[in-house]
Amino acid sequence: MAHILSSYTGPVRAVVIGASGGIGQALCAHILAQDALEHLYAFGRSQPAITHDKCTVGQLDYADEASIETAAQAVDRPNLIIVATGMLHNAEGIEPEKSLRDLSADKFAASFLVNTTGPALVAKHFLPLLPREERGVFAALSARVGSISDNGLGGWYAYRAAKAALNMVIRNAAIEMGRRYKQAVIVGLHPGTVDTALSAPFKANVKPEKLFTPEQAGGYLLTVLDGLNAQDSGHCYDWAGTRIQP
Ligand SMILES: NC(=O)c1ccc[n+]([C@@H]2O[C@H](COP(=O)([O-])OP(=O)(O)OC[C@H]3O[C@@H](n4cnc5c(N)ncnc54)[C@H](OP(=O)(O)O)[C@@H]3O)[C@@H](O)[C@H]2O)c1
16 A cells, blocks of 8 residues: 555655554554655554654643644644544443433543544644645544434434534634635544444444454545545545545
């Protein structure tokens, strides 16, 4: 997959936030294999385990906006920014809710911090770094379950709501940035169901052919991004490049 990023006419300077996660790690591996890559900045809440002469690693935590600002200050003229963070369950006892009975303010706040507020703060600090006159891409990992029109099953209240809100943040940012950054592509991405820690408790119900490896998903997502341009900005796309209705 050495030529996925053919949409760039010059060198690619990439940022992956969430480079410690399953899909984030795979995205970094694909990006590091690109001939067009000049440099990759890989950030995680925990330090990303990447050693490569074209990669700088760092840490940030959405609970600390200053760490996001500091990360942005360490990056040189990025033209591809991917936010691969997210949270569906965690070690502190958060699980996706099956019923209204399971809702709590604390669970909602925790989900919104990682799935909505954090990516929005990344947009705040990183989007102004995109090039004004050339191609610049900002993509945040969302999820099909954040689509209100697609919701036929219910459940997963906080995660669904947080991803729907993320999609709104993406739309807003695309409108605002599109006024001055004419070649900016700002989108959400649904990676499919991917075999990572996030999907682990739920993968038993997924048909094997519908469960992607992180490597597969990372390749699909970069290919989708490579095919998008400014008129596609503000929307959410799945791993096959199909636009997901809000
Ligand atoms: N896997 C799937 O089937 C699937 C399906 C649909 C959508 N998605 C979306 O795809 C994205 C990536 O998911 P994944 O499967 O790769 O999940 P993952 O392996 O659990 O990775 C989650 C990432 O989020 C980071 N993170 C969590 N809390 C954070 C915080 N407070 N501040 C900064 N970073 C934080 C984690 O950092 P640390 O590990 O360093 O704590 C990790 O890098 C998510 O947005 C997810 O919703 C995944």
